[in-house]
Amino acid sequence: MDIFSLFTLCGGLAFFLYGMTTMSKSLEKMAGGKLERLLKRMTSNPIKSLLLGAGITIAIQSSSAMTVMLVGLVNSGVMEISQTIGVIMGSNIGTTMTAWILSLTGIESKNVFVNMLKPENFSPLLALAGVLLIMGSKKQRRRDVGRVLVGFSILMYGMELMKGSVSPLADLPEFSQILTAFQNPLLGVLVGAVITGVIQSSSASVGILQALALTGSITYGMAIPIIMGQNIGTCVTTFISAIGVNRNARRVSVIHVAFNIIGTAVGLVVFFGGNLIFHFTFMDEATGAVGIAFCHTVFNVVTTALLLPFSRQLERLARRLVSDETKAEEFAFLDPxxxxxxxxxxxxxxxxxxxxxxxxxxxxxxxxxxxxxxxxxxxxxxxxxxxxxxxxxxxxxxxxxxxxxxxxxxxxxxxxxxxxxxxxxxxxxxxxxxxxxxxxxxxxxxxxxxxxxxxxxxxxxxxxxxxxxxxxxxxxxxxxxxxxxxxxxxxxxxxxxxxxxxxxxxxxxxxxxxxxxxxxxxxxxxxxxxxxxxxxxxxxxxxxxxxxxxxxxxxxxxxxxxxxxxxxxxxxxxxxxxxxxxxx
Incomplete structure (x- = not known):
């Protein structure tokens, strides 16, 4: 492990973020006004809101974009706060799909067809198809499809660079000593939140964690608190988007933060409290990319199941923390x-x-x-x-x-x-x-x-x-x-x-x-x-x-x-x- 490995890690992260942004923006463009029309049809039914939030986030591959969109729509008066709660919870579930796609990098098999499931094997073909669509098609929609394919390929290339750059860490005793500090769950939550907040992408931070997990040095006991912290860190984007908007829009960001903080607090108490009593045997076992994706999904699904019945209480909390204001002006919904x-x-x-x-x-x-x-x-x-x-x-x-x-x-x-x-x-x-x-x-x-x-x-x-x-x-x-x-x-x-x-x-x-x-x-x-x-x-x-x-x-x-x-x-x-x- 040398300075050039660090450079490669940074480059891999850059490719990952660029690919994610390119893919997300192209998917949004292809969806057109359908996203907004779907959100406008939201009712007070929380289950419908939940499913729609998950579906749209899977479609555009960005929970941050989904939440920022909600802040803008609430600021415009198009949506009510109560309509956004289920969508926010659903977006947290939808964003776990990226981790499952990235987990395919850990597939090991001599079978040709099984190996073709590994993104590093099929993404070059997708990149070629994408470039051909961008360069050879006159139709905008086909070019957008091409950009989605190229964005995905760049994302996976970045994942491979990160994986390759951190692989030497497995043989470093200093790295093992650093990891022992992550036995403290509160430190794990803090690190997950800070890293995700800095790069403003929970998908990217989960990708980094999955790349580290492929070294065999990350245990479930280390990974679970980091995953919880990543959910808190992704709220930074929402906070930034809430600057300069009306109070109702700021309440959306408060609900997003409250949902993740409450879920993390309850998760830490229940999970690690249960470990003290029942001594979970898997806590010291090494996890892989699939294990990270599984924990990420389970945490978000369980948190949503726990807090969905308390949607009204979350709304009341947001209203209490952000007091009422005068009615927004008629043209406020032309939101930047x-x-x-x-x-x-x-x-x-x-x-x-x-x-x-x-x-x-x-x-x-x-x-x-x-x-x-x-x-x-x-x-x-x-x-x-x-x-x-x-x-x-x-x-x-x-x-x-x-x-x-x-x-x-x-x-x-x-x-x-x-x-x-x-x-x-x-x-x-x-x-x-x-x-x-x-x-x-x-x-x-x-x-x-x-x-x-x-x-x-x-x-x-x-x-x-x-x-x-x-x-x-x-x-x-x-x-x-x-x-x-x-x-x-x-x-x-x-x-x-x-x-x-x-x-x-x-x-x-x-x-x-x-x-x-x-x-x-x-x-x-x-x-x-x-x-x-x-x-x-x-x-x-x-x-x-x-x-x-x-x-x-x-x-x-x-x-x-x-x-x-x-x-x-x-x-x-x-x-x-x-x-x-x-x-x-």
Whole structure:
């Protein structure tokens, strides 16, 4: 054992951590918004939460990423604290899967097929397959699969380097003397917690312990306290993620820490107390990689079984340790923590953009109502909503730009593009609602009313405008490209209605049936109505662009207007929104 063995150990750890990070990030990207949608379906059923937490952690191979995600979702108001408890416990069980995979390195057999189960034997093939997928595939998903394979191979290579670097320790008497200190279980817990806290990966610290166990120098009595301490050390990542978040999110980290500390304390008392009474014969036996994985799993399963019935008590403890605060602001869920899982962040941005669209629609309908039934209270509501829409656009736009810089998939890039287009259109619809409100106030203050024919024509146009707004918002919320194709014919119908109403208004001016003052107001209304329908068209096209990949907006509109389906839909809409016959 020399200084170069230490260098190799450090290099192996570096490869291990890099491989774990690469694999975890690629798995998260492949999962997309499914993780967030699954978590949102959580109920108060603790068993369902437990299974889901274990399943997601196994899928993304990172309990730390799982817990950080929970902190971000609670900080956003998407999840309640009670929903996270089962998920946290499940993630502790799910993370033990990595130890079982690493334990395969200890397989010894002359059989070719059995030897192929050893990761060091099959991981080079996975690395080759991964590189071929990354370099040769045009599809993002296949490249992500390739990165998962390469990440796993790097992880296993790091494990082999660590195993090789520590193998000479078995022959060093000084190493044996150091290990005697670990007969003290409290020291074992402390060492496990510190090492895991420093490298911020329980999987990596368990891997180091498994590599040391392959020297034959680690007994069960030494390993079990270290494993308990590793569970405490992994809470460091959660603590770091809880900096700068609201109190509810900090309570998630408190629950995570409390769960592991209580489990370790009970485990130490019961296990080592039982050893004093029953003198477990296996305590001084050397353990291997499989034994480490087994102890890791048993400890987490038993701790979960013990504390799951006390979920409410854990929540009360967290609330007592972290006192109440005022309600979080409406936009708090644009949490920087969610940038660590870009697909989840994009899913939250989608939900927020849908809320923005609903607010824009509400504001426009309020402004339209002002034209026939003016109210100062309604005016204040319109102005307040417009301020909110401006905040939505500013914060969403900035956040989406940040998300797009965090290695998102092509599907997510197209979603970000759709959202960026839409928030601008929603904000402009809010501006037009404010313009309509100004026109309504002018009519109210001057005591002006439109003539009977003009009012009837405006009602037809308003009906078409409300329908296109509803249809555009529905297709955007559902990301339904088929429904979006019905928007453009209706937008063309509104353009023709506006043109016809202007023409009729000019005729009425010439006969003196309408005043120039009302004409200016009517022209403003028509202009705003027409622009709102244009924005609805933009929203629909952004949905089609997302679902169709690289389709050109202008090419799509050109092809659509030349299609027979467009003409038939247009004729149908023109028949539905027919203006009243002009008086002779």
């Amino acid at each position: 923590l969610l940038l660590r899982t870009p697909s989840v962040a994009i899913s939250e941005c989608t939900a927020m953009t849908n809320r923005m669209g609903a607010l824009a629609r509400e504001n426009l309908l309020l402004a339209i109502r002002q034209l026939s039934d003016f109210s100062d209270t309604r005016e204040n509501q319109i102005v307040e909503n417009e301020d909110k829409l401006d905040i939505y656009e500013d914060r969403l736009g900035s956040y989406l730009v940040q998300v797009s810089q965090h290695g998102v998939s092509m599907d997510d890039i197209r979603t970000v593009s759709r959202l960026l287009h839409a928030i601008g259109d929603f904000e402009r619809i809010g501006d037009h609602a404010l313009n309509l409100q100004d026109s309504a106030r002018e009519l109210h203050e001057r005591g002006l009313t439109f003539s009977g024919p003009a009012a009837a024509e405006l009602q037809v146009l308003i009906s078409a405008l409300e329908d296109i707004l509803e249809a555009a918002l529905d297709c955007f919320t559902a990301a339904d490209a088929a429904a979006a194709q019905s928007i453009e014919p209706l937008e063309e119908t509104i353009d023709r209605l506006v043109e016809e109403i202007r023409s009729r208004h000019i005729a009425r001016l010439q006969t003196g049936a309408c005043t120039i003052q009302l004409g200016f107001i009517l022209n403003d209304l028509l202009g705003n109505f027409e622009r709102v329908s244009d924005h609805c068209s933009n929203i629909a096209v952004s949905v089609i662009e997302e679902k169709s990949g690289d389709v050109s907006r202008h090419a799509y509109l050109h092809e659509l207007t030349a299609a027979d389906g467009f003409s038939s839909t247009l004729r149908s809409d023109l028949g539905k929104y027919r203006l009243p016959e002009e008086a002779e």
